[in-house]
Amino acid sequence: MKTDVSSTLPLDAIAADASAVDVEARFPQTGIDELARAGLLGLGLPESLGGMGGGPVEFVRVAEGVAGACASTGMVYVMHVVGAQTLLAGVNGDADAGSTKGAALAAMATGRHLTTLAYSDRGSRGHFWAQVSHAVRDGDDVVVDADKTWATSAGQADSYVLAVGAPDTDDPLSTELYLVASDAEGVTIPSHFDGLGMRGNASAPLQVRGLRLSADQRLGGERSGFALMMTATLPWFTLGSAACSVGIAGAALDAAIAHAGRSRLEHEGSSLAQIPGVRARLAYARVRFRESRALLHEVAAAVAADDPSAQEGVLAVKASAAEMAIEVSDLVMRVGGGAAYSKHGPLERHLRDARAAAVMAPTTELLHDFLGKAITGQELF
Ligand SMILES: Cc1cc2nc3c(=O)[nH]c(=O)nc-3n(C[C@H](O)[C@H](O)[C@H](O)COP(=O)(O)OP(=O)(O)OC[C@H]3O[C@@H](n4cnc5c(N)ncnc54)[C@H](O)[C@@H]3O)c2cc1C
Incomplete structure (x- = not known):
């Protein structure tokens, strides 16, 4: 670059x-x-x-x-x-x-x-690596019926990377990924997104019925979906999601610091930032932010270098940043007081946006479980 x-x-x-x-x-x-x-x-x-x-x-x-x-x-x-x-x-x-x-x-x-990902299956919910929907062989093609619960940019992207159970097996971990044009016959969007935060990201369900897919559309070989999810999707997604959380928290913190500096207590001749409790709260939030941001950049460098330590970092980074963003966006709401509670400023939007990452798969709870297994020498799946 x-x-x-x-x-x-x-x-x-x-x-x-x-x-x-x-x-x-x-x-x-x-x-x-x-x-x-x-x-x-x-x-x-x-x-x-x-x-x-x-x-x-x-x-x-x-x-x-x-x-x-x-x-x-x-x-x-x-x-x-x-x-x-x-x-x-x-x-x-x-x-x-x-x-x-x-x-x-x-x-x-x-x-x-x-493009975007359509992994989350209605039947396996946030356990995106397991697929309940199945591809059925039909000559050289497969035909797919599936219900995807969420796909960011649904109806807006040009394509979906669609996950589905591989044909001829009931093993939920035996999966395949296909590149599907968003206007392909058989793909519809039955309802639209009305979320708490990230309200413009157009995450919506995809209903897939009788979708015919050729081998040319498959990513990797037969039954290679799980391996691709773990080696390509997971590291890039956990880093990207963590980066979003860090970005949201940083923006919230900047807005709160500016607010505390310019908001005057005229009767005392001081600003909000001059109240020890307020500035201590901002300082604590900044420490949390910097810790998570440092981890983000450390893990990104480890993934880029193919470092063996990267796997632990990949499991830690999204959970760390997601929980930090929730905590920081809550703390800065308190600093912002009633002014932050109103929709005139950005802090309440940051608070709502910050909550998305923790529930996006793999959720914080799942990542903690995976990381716990990894550091105690247990198999993840
Ligand atoms: C803004 C947004 C954008 C999204 N974009 C996409 C996208 O582009 N593509 C895509 O495929 N999906 C996407 N998703 C879906 C997302 O990745 C999850 O699949 C979805 O949020 C899970 O919701 P659910 O209601 O099915 O949760 P559930 O899976 O029902 O989870 C409910 C709760 O149970 C907990 N839980 C589940 N299993 C365990 C366990 N083993 N141990 C401990 N706790 C557990 C979870 O942590 C969670 O707290 C998006 C979601 C959001 C919010």
């Missing part, structure tokens, strides 16, 4: 739209267009495909900045990059431009294609 992208992010334009995206629960198309124009939809994709290059370290810097400006844009962006990385791993470095997957990767690399 030739330049430091984080210094040239189109954050002002993204931030300018953030309140309207939240209030109207509107997909953040302006922000995504800005990111596409800046080449950032191709971050992590090789320059030989027209992409920007870069890896996990650059990704977390960009995702943190974008989510700090607008959490919905950050989440849409993260799901795109994670989907693109999963696809890249699924072609195993051999992106034949004439193939469905090669053409899609080239379009993603050059900002002409937005």
Whole structure:
């Protein structure tokens, strides 16, 4: 990667739209267009495909900045990059431009294609690595019926990386991933997103009925879904989700510090920031923020370097950042007092946005369980 992208992010334009995206629960198309124009939809994709290059370290810097400006844009962006990385791993470095997957990767690399993940199955809920839906063999193709409970950018993305149980087996861990055009016959969106936070991210159910998929659309070999989820999706997603949490917490903290500095107690001739309890609360929040941010950058560097310590970090980083963002956004609400409680400022939006990561799979509880197993030498699955 030739330049430091984080210094040239189109954050002002993204931030300018953030309140309207939240209030109207509107997909953040302006922000995504800005990111596409800046080449950032191709971050992590090789320059030989027209992409920007870069890896996990650059990704977390960009995702943190974008989510700090607008959490919905950050989440849409993260799901795109994670989907693109999963696809890249699924072609195993051999992106034949004439193939469905090669053409899609080239379009993603050059900002002409937005993708996302459709993993969460109605029957296995947040245990996305296990699939209850099944592909059924039909000649050289498979036919799929599935109910996906959530897919960020549903109806807005150009494609979905769709997870489904592999044909000819009942093992829920035997899965396959397919690249599916969002306008494919058999894919509909039965209802729309009305969430507490990240209100513009368009996470909606997908109803899949009689969807015919060719082997050319499959990522990796037969029954390779689980391995791709663990080696490609999981590290990029936990980093991206953590970066969103860190970005949201940082934005909330900045807003609270500015509020405390400018809010006057005229009868005492001082500001809120001059009250010891207030500034101590801000200091504690800053410590929590910096701890999680340091872990984020440490784990991103470990993943980028293929360091053996990366697995533990991948399991820790999302839970750490998600819980930190909840705590920090709550603390700064107290600093902001009644002013923060109103919808005139950004703090209540940050509080709502911060709660998403903890319930997104793998949830904080699941990550703690996995990490507990890992550090005590037990099998994860
Ligand atoms: C904003 C947003 C965007 C999303 N985007 C996508 C997307 O793009 N693609 C996608 O596939 N999915 C997406 N999801 C879905 C998400 O990843 C989860 O699958 C979903 O939030 C799980 O919701 P649920 O109601 O099924 O939770 P459940 O799975 O029912 O979990 C309920 C509770 O049980 C706990 N729990 C479950 N199992 C265990 C266990 N073994 N040990 C301890 N506790 C446990 C959980 O931690 C949680 O607290 C998104 C979700 C949100 C909120």
